[in-house]
Amino acid sequence: MMQAQLQGQGKKIGIVVAQFNDLVTDRLLNGATNTLNQFGVAPADIEIIKVPGAFEIPRMARILGESKQVDGVIALGAVVRGETPHFDYVCDATARGIAEVSLNGPVPVMFGVLTTDTMAQALNRAGGKGGNKGSDCATGVLQMISLQAQMA
Numbered sequence: 491m492m493q494a495q496l497q498g499q500g501k502k503i504g505i506v507v508a509q510f511n512d513l514v515t516d517r518l519l520n521g522a523t524n525t526l527n528q529f530g531v532a533p534a535d536i537e538i539i540k541v542p543g544a545f546e547i548p549r550m551a552r553i554l555g556e557s558k559q560v561d562g563v564i565a566l567g568a569v570v571r572g573e574t575p576h577f578d579y580v581c582d583a584t585a586r587g588i589a590e591v592s593l594n595g596p597v598p599v600m601f602g603v604l605t606t607d608t609m610a611q612a613l614n615r616a617g618g619k620g621g622n623k624g625s626d627c628a629t630g631v632l633q634m635i636s637l638q639a640q641m642a
């Protein structure tokens with residue numbers, strides 16, 4: 491069975507993070523960067539791109555992934571339901587876009603976009619009792635990079 495190595499030394503990771511709901515996304519970003527550092531990724535090897543909102547993540551994730559400057563990308567955002575169906579459209583477009591970039595692009599892209607009914611639910615998953623989705627994506631991207639390298 492193929493075993494992924496969570497080896498961060500020398501790996502270059504891109505993070506595309508939405509500024510919308512930055513009370514949450516800043517925590518996701520901290521979780522991701524701290525975990526990457528713990529697994530050996532140097533701070534200088536983490537390229538962070540901030541976009542207005544989750545809807546803008548796929549485009550920058552594609553550009554970054556195709557730039558040959560990173561081995562993997564982490565997409566971070568927090569979409570919190572409001573009064574209108576806008577939540578559904580933003581979530582669907584963002585998820586589809588990130589999935590397409592990961593499937594069709596050269597590097598793995600992790601889906602670290604929270605889609606919650608309340609801000610409390612989002613905060614719980616950004617360093618609260620629900621863990622930190624950003625940290626989860628950090629270990630996940632290193633795992634995916636390792637698996638992809640073994641298949642090359």
Ligand SMILES: Nc1c(NC[C@H](O)[C@H](O)[C@H](O)CO)[nH]c(=O)[nH]c1=O
Nearest residue numbers: 508510542543544545567568569570
């Ligand atoms: N409501 C949320 C948004 N909405 C903004 C969109 O993501 C996008 O930036 C705008 O429609 C312009 O294209 N974004 C989030 O990340 N989270 C939300 O809760």
Ligand SMILES: CC(=O)[C@@H](O)COP(=O)(O)O
Nearest residue numbers: 570571572573574576577
């Ligand atoms: C997810 C959203 O776009 C949402 O925050 C927008 O809020 P509203 O539906 O009340 O306009």
